[in-house]
Amino acid sequence: MPQQGERMGAVALSTVLRAVFGYYFLVLVVRVVGRRPGKQLTPFEFVLIFFLGGLMLTGIVANEMSLTNAVCQILAISVAHYILVWVRKKSPRVSRILDGTPLILMEGGFWRERTLHKMRISKPDVMAVGRDQGMKNFDEMGTVTLERNGEMSIVPAEGKGK
Template sequence: MSQIFFDNWETLFRTLIIGVLAYVSLVILLRISGRRTLSKMNAFDMVVTVALGSTLATILLNRDVALAEGVLAFALLIGMQYLVTWSSVRVPWVRKIVTGEPALLVYDGNLLSSALKRARVTEDEIHSAVRSSGSQTLEHIKAVVLETDGSFSVVKQENSQATTSLQGIVVPGKGKLDGSDLH
């Protein structure tokens, strides 16, 4: 019964020392790997982040995992993330697999119901994004895009010069926007 609350001082001391060293190692590796590791996340980045947290917890709580093994696991995960992101910048098919494509949910003030269903987004979420952008109705909205990181981008009608950011977005029934149809 006493082991539920306290096993021995050696275990606590190990957790303290390994915890500090593992945390410092993780911070150093994240700093070396660059800002991408800490930026807004797509699904791949989220998996790596969860795996890093799980690895840190394992290092802290599992006596069978040495600090060197844990730091190697950190380096492996961060190295794999670096390799995949490096490849996604240079190889289009890798980028498509890793990041996916943004989804157009509203165009010219109209909700695109089939796109909402495919993206599993409710009308309430769209209205919330529109309100957050400072607009009151969909009539003032050129487009709402579900970005690859899960956030919503709202492009207002009056930002006609800014709508070139919609280039390449697929509009159901119209195809990809090319810039000529954005104003």
């Protein structure tokens, strides 16, 4: 009859092996489903990544049947994601709904206050991005756009570029 310590060791080893399997499985699934550079991930894709990780976690910390369920759930969500990406690619309307559209925050020296307020972005936030691009004040900024991926892009004002 196995002793308590041996059984605990077997359970720990089983959990470690499931974790390693889960890691490699998720890397494979994310690679097959598609990838973009980190700064280009949309909120939709962040949700997918965290969701898949949560499903796999269930399979790692629970029993063997949970690992099988987690793998099946991840495969189902991955297929659903692939179909949604395909529909998004074929339909600009679906793409706008899922990814949003770029928003102008400042243009020609004039702020779009309503857009700033709605997106909860402050002017100091915009200036911080401008400083990263070597700008010292707002006068050097021509157009500031909040891109679909959440990044801000700044086009220098006419005659003020580097």
